[in-house]
Amino acid sequence: EIVMTQSPATLSVSPGERATLSCRASQSVSSKLAWYQQKPGQAPRLLIYGASTRAAGIPPRFSGSGSGTEFTLTISSLHSEDFAVYYCQQYDPWPVTFGGGTKVEIK
Amino acid sequence: EVQLVESGGGLIQPGGSLRLSCAASGFTVSSDYMSWVRQAPGMGLEWVSVIYTSGRTDYSDSVNGRFTISRDNSQNTVYLQMNSLRVEDTAVYYCARVQYGGSSVGVDYFDSWGQGTLVTVSS
Secondary structure, three states: OOOEEEEOOEEEEOOOOOEEEEEEEOOOOOOOEEEEEEOOOOOOEEEEEOOOEEOOOOOOOEEEEEEOOEEEEEEOOOOHHHOOEEEEEEOOOOOOEEOOOEEEEEO | OOEEEEEOOEEEOOOOOEEEEEEEEOOOHHHOOEEEEEEOOOOOEEEEEEEOOOOOEEEOOOOOOOEEEEEEOOOOEEEEEEOOOOHHHOEEEEEEEEEOOOOOOOOOEEEEEOOOEEEEEOO
């Protein structure tokens, strides 16, 4: 199965600054990649699918890019509600697998 | 509005059984693929199982042969029967609706999630 590696494990960012999160696949997943946000005690929330398509209701400060094995989630200007853990997930080939997560914390 | 509500978690001894439920509203579970995804304490996410619209099912290697996913269309509810539970099955179990994103199998990304139910396997 595909191994998804996220970096860094923790990212310290000040509100208003830009955050760049990375996700690497052990082999090509084309553009079959999703990003989720999870806050403490809550379920994950879908942010991005197809590597770059924002899910319904997701603000434009969230953007995804990449294909093949290298992907990036960018939050252009961090709001207080954006401090959370972010997971990437590939969905082709089967079975789906998730990365270990990047925690975005307040600097 | 799509809503998923899990229930049935709790403390269970190793080797025991538990059945989780996921009650859906705002859509019909038989018209979508439905999955269970789990998260061990302080850890990441792990896909567990899927039930397709056809009723066919699939499982991760870690639970295959021990867990069974099913659904009751009249109740609009999905279930996860967990047998021969192990300490390493301890996790929050989430029910999630699957969306198709162009893959060959069709179990792609998860657009709606329940709040989760905690299963603790311990003696």
